[in-house]
Structure formats: C-alpha cells, structure tokens
Amino acid sequence: MAKRETSAKESGTRNNATTELVMSEAPSELLRELVAHLRQNRTQLREEWVGRISETRLLTAMTKEEIFAEATSVYDSYVEALETETFEALQAYARNLSERIIPRGVETHEVVGIVLLLRDVLARSLFAKYQADFKKLNRILDAYEPAANRIANTVAVGFVQERERVIRQQQEAIRELSTPVLQVRERLLILPIIGVIDPQRARQLTEQLLRGIRTNRAKVVVIDITGVAAMDVTVANHLVQTVEASRLLGATVIVTGLSPEIAQTLVTIGVDLGKMNTVGDLQGGIEQAERLLGYKVMAVAEPRQ
C-alpha cells in the first residue's frame, strides 16, 4: 500500500493502479500477456494472415488447404517460440517444413515473405489492443520485436540451409551421372575421366570404381586420364589411392593417357612409375587389358578369292 503511494508521488502524476503495476513488470510477464493474447485470438489472426498471404500471391505452388494446414503449424510454433523463448523446436520445425515445401517449388522469398506477414499481422493486433495506452504498447513491442525478429531469422535461415543441402545432394548426383564406369568386356572395366577433378569428384570416382569392381567382378580396370583438365598433386594422389584400393579388391589397374607433365607430377610425389601399369593411349590400354585377361587379339583373315 505504502509503496504504491510513494511511486505515485515520484512520477508526479496520478496514474491508475494498472499503469503502476506495468512499470514494475518484468519483460517476460509482458511476453506472457502477449502470448495469451495471441492464443486467444488465434483463429482470427490466422485467418487474417492466410488472407494476406493470398493477397500478396505467395505460396502459389500450394493449395488453399495446404496453406491453411501449414499456417496453423507455423502460427502455433511461432507462439510457442515466443512463449518458451527457445528456438530449437522452431529450428527443427523450419527444417522439417522446408524439407516438405522445397520439392513443391516454394522459394526463399516466399518463406521470408509469409513469416514477415505474420509478424506484421500480430504486430497490428497488438497496436489495436493497446492503442489506448501508448506506454504499455511500447513495452509490449519492446518484448515482442526482438523475439519476432529472431523467429523470422530462424525460419529463413532454416529454409536456406535446407535448400543448400538439397543443392549439395543434387550436385553429388550430377557428379555421379557424369562419370560412368563402363563394362566393356567380362571382367574388364573402363573409367574415362574427363574434365576437372575436385576432391569431391575424386572421392566419388574412387567410390564408384571400387563398387563397380565388386559388382562386375572386374579383374582389370583401364583408367583413361587423357581428358583430365589439370592434374595437381592432390589429384595425382587420388589416382594413386584409386590404383592401390583397386588392387586390394584384386583388380589390376592400367592407366592410359598419361602425358609427360602428369608423369612428372606423379614422380614428384614419389610414385614409382615402374610399378604403375601405364600405357600410352586408351586403345593400347584395352589391348593390354585383354592380354592380361587371356583374350587373344587376332588379325581378321583376308577372305579367300
């Protein structure tokens, strides 16, 4: 009782009891009040939000029902994040949501757009509720804004990261498609390597070749590097590793298309070229492989006159 009177004197004005209480409220209490308001008005705020989404023509790849279903989940996650002030659940939900909508063709600007729209719709409802009390409105916004911004950030970043993951996967798939391991004869595989080899691609090549050796029961592999753009020490090492790993699977490797420059690189890293099976060109390599496998290469006889 006495306390309230003192603070009234200090402020110099006769404020009503409600205002006094607000002054000494902790921000989390404000947040609680805010969350209660958002929960109470869930149905109409959500409807308003979905309306704004179709007005601005976002999420056109999804049906009305889908948008409504997702909007409900997003709204509830949003309010929960505000309430608990923790963002792990929201992060997980954002990743999950992204996983579902990215294949539908939803883009980053749409996701960022709808989250910002929700932020606006909720902010407006706060303006409407507390318009009579400017000081309280300010305090409520002080509590709301940082949390709302963090939420928008979390969802947007979660979406972008998921997109990046999908792109990485697609790149891996493309790399795999662009390097066929060819079975030319029984027990003989050919791996023509063309273009630039980065560490990712090199690793993938080795994996594919080793699996191919096992699947095809290859005894000889011809790796043709004529088309390799540039061979630095790292790539040369990958090549040596591939040859060694193939041997562990019982396959002999013949390397063809070795230019003098590449031969030099290999020698520089300590490869004993005498131990590595090298032949000038692919044709020669295949013939050598066939000999190793016990095929006889015969000239076609002249037809008798």
Add this chain to the structure above:
Amino acid sequence: MEVPILKQGEFLIAMFQAALSDADLENLRRGLLQQVVKFRSRGVIVDVTAMDVMDSFASRTLREIAHMIRLRGAETVIVGIQPEVAFAMVQLGLTLEGVSTALDLEEGLAYLIEKSKMTD
C-alpha cells in the same frame, strides 16, 4: 572369438570375423601357422569379407601371416576386402604391399590353383 579354418584340399580357408581384437588376431596368426604346418598346406585364403574396419594393426597382422606362411613354402591370398574398407585403408596408407589379393573366395581359389600349377 573362434575363427573357422576350413580345409579345401591342399588349401586352408580362414574366415575372419568382424570385431576381432588384437589378441584375437594374434591367436589367429599362430593358429593359422600351426594348421599350415599340420596339413602341409600349399596355400591359405584369408577371407576378410566380414571385417568392417581394417586398421594398421590388422593390416600388419595380415602381412605377417603372409610372410610366415611364405617361409613354410606356401602362398597366402587375402580376399573379400570391402570397397569402403579398401578406400579407408589407402587413406591410412595401408596397401598390403607384397601380399596377394583377390576379389572373393572363388577368385582366391583360382589364384592359388594357378600359382601351385606354376610351382609344380
């Protein structure tokens, strides 16, 4: 851990299991040599299909097995190294240099038969 050693004519086949400890590998090395002597085998196939990891110790043990068996005048061939295991091994620089390798049991037998024909 018991590792089955089978006799196939003049050859022995040892099927290494997964999860072999260093002590297991040591026992195997000794046991295998004893069997080679006992049966006067001309060759040994070590099948490591079940080994999901091959580290430096396993690699060294295999090389030692091959070396000791060669001293008895017999041939060793390692078969069944999984593609992923082979890849990991070469990253560690474990190449089993000097030890014969083949894809699987069938190839390993063919190799030993070929090899013993040559030395007949």
Add this chain to the structure above:
Amino acid sequence: MPLGEIRVAIHSDQDIVSARQEGRALATKLGFSGVDSTFIATAISELARNILAYAQKGEIVLRVIHGSGREGIVVVASDAGPGIRDIPQALRDGFSTSGSLGLGLPGVRRLMDEFEIKSQPGRGTTVSVKKWKR
C-alpha cells in the same frame, strides 16, 4: 532430441573395438553413408590404438554436432600420456605407403574433414576430429 555424448574408456585392445563399433553405430544412426561410416570407425580405431600404445589409457568421446545446417560427428581422443614433442613432424604427410609406422595421424586427418591436435610433453594429448554429413 540431441543425442548427448558417448564415452568409451580405452584400457585394452577390446576397447578399441568397442569405440569403433560405437562410432559406426552413431554414424549409421545419423545417416552417414557407408563409406563415411567406415572412415569414421577406422579413424576411431587408429586414435584409440595410439592412446593404448603411447599412454596405456585414455578416453574416446563421441558427440553429435551441428554447423551450417549440417549434422556431424566429433571424435575426441584424449590421454594423459607422455605427449608429442614434435607435432609438425607427427603430422608430416609423406603420402608414403609405409603402413603402420608412427602415429598414423596424417592418415586420420585424411579420413576426416577437420582435425585438431593439442599435446604437451608430459601433459598428454587430445586429438579432435570431425566429419560432416554430406
């Protein structure tokens, strides 16, 4: 739900097997590819082996980590052993096919995506390696 951490005490050669089996199990659970799971298990095996060989005992800790929207595994191998006097020397990557000489640290580094080592003579060694899911 975060998975917490997995600790394996390294006292005997049997523990090397346990540590790498835990590693493979965790990698598989997280959805790492077969090759990556094998790389992780192999790296753990070598690190555990080093602990046993040079410090007689130590610990391997496995943890799930997050970064840039990706999941990964960190393996921390620590011991209170004699420590490494010349770290650069131990990490010298000769790409030689020498096999099982020395600590095999260059090999472990090649198997994993990130590699960190802290060691002081008399104070022990901690090697920390990470692999990220592709």
